[in-house]
Every structure is written in structure tokens, then in C-alpha cells.
Amino acid sequence: MSHAMPGYEGSKEQHLKRLRRIEGQLRGLQRMVESDTYCIDVLTQASAASRALDSFALGLLDEHLQHCVREAIAEGGADADAKIAEASAAVARLVKS
DSSP: OOOSSOTTGGGHHHHHHHHHHHHHHHHHHHHHHHTTOOHHHHHHHHHHHHHHHHHHHHHHHHHHIIIIIHHHHHHOSHHHHHHHHHHHHHHHHHHHO
16 A cells, blocks of 8 residues: 655645744754743744644645555555555545544
């Protein structure tokens, strides 16, 4: 079920750049707490970081569906069923978070 290249291979640098930006937001949150920033301001920034991570995850899921799942469906068989179940489980995890 593994592939030589992940579905995000073509946008790997873009994803890494986005993750670094999110990492910066999280470090900023730490600094805000260390500096005793007003609670609502920290919560506002936490919400922004959370939305950024959700957006990243949804984009990655879309690439997975467009590449990995589509490829497995084209090949058919048990691998296709497994990829669909795997994608459904990933969607469920994202919705629960």
C-alpha cells in the first residue's frame, strides 16, 4: 500500500514553508504566555494557529485523495478499498478535532 512518492511530493516545499509559519505562530503563543499577555489575546492567536493547522491538514488530505486514493481506485482491488477506508478515517479524525 505504500508508494514511492507521497501525494504531496510536488508541493513539499510549500507545505514545509506553511508548517514553519505555523511553528512560528506556536512559538509566538509561548512568548505571549511567558509575557503574561491578556487571556483573550492569547486565545485569539491560538484560534488563528489552530485554523492554520486545520487548513494545512485539509490541503494535505485533498492531495492524498487526488493522488494516492485516485491511484488506488484506478488500480482497483483490496488496495482501493483500504485507501478509501483510510481516507474516511482521516476525515473522521479531522472532524473530531
